[in-house]
Amino acid sequence: MASLAVVGAGVVGVCTAYELARAGHQVILVDRNTGPAQGTSARNGAQLSYAYSDALASPSLLSHFPDILLGRDPAYRVRLQADPEFLLWGLRFLLNAGQGRFLDNTRYLLGLAAASQSTLTELLGRHQLQFDYAVAGKMILYATPEAFAGSRPGCELKAGLGYPLERLNRDEATAIEPALTAYRDPIAGVVYSPQDAVGQPHLFCEHLISVMQRQYELNLLLGQSVERIEAKPGRDVRMRLSTGETLVADAAVLCTGQTAGLAKGLVAPGTSWPVQGYSMTVPALGDAMQVSITDVKRKTVFARIGNHIRIAGIADIGSRNWTFEAERLESLRQSAYEAFGGCYDVGPDAPLEPWTGARPMTPSSRPIIRRDSRTGLYLNLAHGALGWTLALGSAAKVTELIADGIR
């Protein structure tokens, strides 16, 4: 039995800790926050998008790029930076937007998502976790015939991999999800994936930690930051905590989300960049959606979680040091009002439960899951817009790497 440290108790770190504990290791899970999933995992879009794990850099995004740069799409904001790392990331992102790379990257992400989906099914067979989980299905709404046609190659790829996707017209989709009646704009076509799910990652993390504390060897250290790590292949890993203590483990996995901070120096410049988004969680009204919905035109997602609707969107690219901006939340509120105004309360006096977070995005959208040969540290981070969907699959992958490394 090895003692393994996992740094970061977001959804990726908690899933990694779980997989390692199940593999029979003693796990130390450390996070600087006082509870799990208080970073990007806190209030994301809540979608487990197993069939829609598409890479962000795509031909359709590329064709839309001039509008984004000119500020004609309120869902995106690009602030160009005279920062070599940003420029390198941006260039590599654009190089990933061709059809070939897009399909390769999406195929990779779908594989990781499929592993996550089957792992979650097995996990829920072992433990009862309350996290507003529902296999609600997902609909992707396309506003124009061109946009709908552009989704065809991705659908063909997924159909070839066995995903039961349906391409529907508005009436067919409305027969499945009556809330589409309330949608005010044209819908040229809908891609429906009945097996996609929703759930709240922070509740999932809290409950999974309770399971680990009851059934496995978990040492949970919250409210303690790892300030420095000394690591060399074949040696113990020594971690200096903010409390002044030194933690010693046989190996360590960095699940710190962003590639700044502890992971800086372990990844090449331009490997990931934060793409900031916002969410609000509002009371569902009578005819609110049950199926989770992605509105491609507005780049906004709607997920039913219990009696509430989680609405998430906005992709602001540019600033390393992102902060909450009320005007951007207002843009999301306005967009949600225009889309399905009667399905939930987003009025001026509604309790919006506003939240912002940043998706650490690699140019290919593939997360970084590997062993660093110079230090022997393991990395499981930069999951971009899909960390909730991919967390269990990437946890299984890094657990395999660790098993190979300590064999």
Ligand SMILES: Cc1cc2nc3c(=O)[nH]c(=O)nc-3n(C[C@H](O)[C@H](O)[C@H](O)COP(=O)(O)OP(=O)(O)OC[C@H]3O[C@@H](n4cnc5c(N)ncnc54)[C@H](O)[C@@H]3O)c2cc1C
């Ligand atoms: C607006 C928005 C909507 C999204 N919607 C979805 C969605 O619908 N579906 C989906 O699959 N994904 C979605 N995502 C993406 C998803 O939320 C992230 O990919 C995921 O939460 C990343 O999890 P993580 O554990 O890697 O990172 P985090 O949740 O950020 O966790 C990293 C943890 O590491 C800790 N940490 C960092 N450095 C240290 C240190 N030195 N010492 C101790 N602790 C440290 C932090 O405190 C933090 O708790 C969305 C993201 C955003 C922003």
